[in-house]
Amino acid sequence: MISVVHAQFPQVTNEERAKIYEKLKNENWTKIHTIGLDVSTIWYASYNSMDVNVVTNSSVNEFRNAAKPFTVPKLVVHVGGGIPTVH
Numbered sequence: 001m002i003s004v005v006h007a008q009f010p011q012v013t014n015e016e017r018a019k020i021y022e023k024l025k026n027e028n029w030t031k032i033h034t035i036g037l038d039v040s041t042i043w044y045a046s047y048n049s050m051d052v053n054v055v056t057n058s059s060v061n062e063f064r065n066a067a068k069p070f071t072v073p074k075l076v077v078h079v080g081g082g083i084p085t086v087h
Helices: 014-026 052-067
Strands: 002-008 042-046 074-080
Touching: 002 052, 014 052, 052 074
Parallel strands: none
Antiparallel strands: 002 042, 002 074
């Protein structure tokens, strides 16, 4: 199952943001990079679980843990079956 997260990290410095991003990458999150589109705050990850609640809770916890102690992230989470496509 795929989790797609739009994440905002309010009031963090560039250095803190880089540390958060590194933690997320270590948790197997992929940041979507597309030239010309403002999607730099969207990430996705694949989970073995097919339980929507498990995947949603895991996603939220991973982002909150990555953002500690810098900020409390603002998140929009979508869980579904396919990898996101950018058009």
